[in-house]
Amino acid sequence: MVKIHVGAGATQRTFNIHKELLCSQSSFFATYFSSSTNLPNYSSSGHEEDLFFPSDDPTIFALIIQWLYRGSIPGILSSNPTRLQAKTPTPPILQSQVHSLLTLITKISKLKLGEFFRAPVAEIWPCYAEEYKQVIRNEIDLRTILSKLSTNKYPTLDVLEADFDVMYDNAVVFNGDPTHIVARAAGKIRSRVFEKVASFNQQHIGALPLPQTPRKNNTMEQQQERDTQQEARHTLHKLLCMAEKFSFKQLFNAAITTLLHLYKIYSLYPSSDTISYIYTHTAPGSKFRHYIARAVAHMVVSKPGCEQGSTGEIWKVLTMEGNEELGEEVIGVLRGRNGKWVEDAESVGVCEEYHYHDEGERVPCPWGGV
Numbered sequence: 001m002v003k004i005h006v007g008a009g010a011t012q013r014t015f016n017i018h019k020e021l022l023c024s025q026s027s028f029f030a031t032y033f034s035s036s037t038n039l040p041n042y043s044s045s046g047h048e049e050d051l052f053f054p055s056d057d058p059t060i061f062a063l064i065i066q067w068l069y070r071g072s073i074p075g076i077l078s079s080n081p082t083r084l085q086a087k088t089p090t091p092p093i094l095q096s097q098v099h100s101l102l103t104l105i106t107k108i109s110k111l112k113l114g115e116f117f118r119a120p121v122a123e124i125w126p127c128y129a130e131e132y133k134q135v136i137r138n139e140i141d142l143r144t145i146l147s148k149l150s151t152n153k154y155p156t157l158d159v160l161e162a163d164f165d166v167m168y169d170n171a172v173v174f175n176g177d178p179t180h181i182v183a184r185a186a187g188k189i190r191s192r193v194f195e196k197v198a199s200f201n202q203q204h205i206g207a208l209p210l211p212q213t214p215r216k217n218n219t220m221e222q223q224q225e226r227d228t229q230q231e232a233r234h235t236l237h238k239l240l241c242m243a244e245k246f247s248f249k250q251l252f253n254a255a256i257t258t259l260l261h262l263y264k265i266y267s268l269y270p271s272s273d274t275i276s277y278i279y280t281h282t283a284p285g286s287k288f289r290h291y292i293a294r295a296v297a298h299m300v301v302s303k304p305g306c307e308q309g310s311t312g313e314i315w316k317v318l319t320m321e322g323n324e325e326l327g328e329e330v331i332g333v334l335r336g337r338n339g340k341w342v343e344d345a346e347s348v349g350v351c352e353e354y355h356y357h358d359e360g361e362r363v364p365c366p367w368g369g370v
Helices: 019-025 027-034 058-070 095-110 126-135 142-150 157-175 181-204 219-245 249-265 272-280 287-302 311-318 324-334 350-354
Strands: 002-006 013-017 042-045 048-053
Touching (some): 019 058, 058 219, 126 157, 219 249, 272 287
C-alpha cells in the first residue's frame, strides 16, 4: 500500500492505494515509483511510501480512486459503453417488491453488518459529523432508504440501487480505502440488495407494465435534468484534466467519450470559462486540448452570428496569454476550409482523435464505437 496526500491545509486528504493497481493503470505512477528517490513530493520510511500533491483537488482524486477499484463512478461515468445509448424505460416497483425490500433492509439494519449505516453519521458518530459533511455531498443511510421506500419515493428499482451505490461510494471515499471495514460492510449490504433486485427481474421479466410516457412540458423536471447534466460535465472536465496529468489512459478514454456524448446529445459547445480552465490544467499536446480546438473551430464557422454562443468571448480566449496552442490548433483546423462548414468535434473518429492507446495495443477499444 502507498499513501497519496492530495490537497493542502484543512482540505488535504490521504488515500491508501494498492501500489500494483495504481502502477498498472497509470504510466505516470509506474515511472514515478521506478525512480522515486530522485523525484520531488516523495518520502519513504520503513515499508511505507508517501506521495504529496498539494496543488491537486482531493475531491476529483477520490473519483479516480473509485474508478480504480470499481471501474465506474456512479452518476458520472459508467464502466459500460452501452450505457451511453438510450436506455430502455425501467418498469416501476411493484408493491409486493416494496414489501420484500422493506423486510430485507430492516433485517440488515438490525444486524452487525448494518450498524455503520442504520442512521445518519451525525447520529452514530457525532464527532465525525462536520468532517463527513465537508467530504461527502450526498449522504445516505438505511433509515433514509427505508423511509423513501415506504413512502414510494423510489419510482424504479434502479433508482433504489443507485442509493446503495452512493452508500458504498461514500464509505470508500471517506475512509480512503475499499478494504476498510466500513467500506466492506457497505459492499456486502449492496450485494444482498442487488441479489434481491436481480431475483425480481427474473420473476417478472416480460410481465411488468410499461411506465407512462414522461411529460415533455414539465419545465421544472427539464431544468433539473439540465442542472444535473451541467454538474456532470463540470466534474468530467476536472476529472479529464487530472486523468491526463497522471496518465490514467483507460479512465481518460472512458471520460472523454462520455463527455463528447453529453455535448452531442444536448447540442452544446464548451464555454469560454471551460476552455480557459482546460488550457490552464492541461499541457501542450493534450488530447483534451485537441478536442476543444476542434469544437471551437466548428463553432466559429458554423455559428458566426450566434448570440448565445458568444463567439466574441471565444476569440478573447483564443488571444489570451497561455492559450497560444489553442489558437494554432483552431487555425490548423480552419486552414484551407475557406469558410466552409467544419465537421463537429463529436462526429469524428472518437478513438482515433481523442483516445490514448499504447503503441502496438491490439485489444479493441471498448469505447471506440460509441
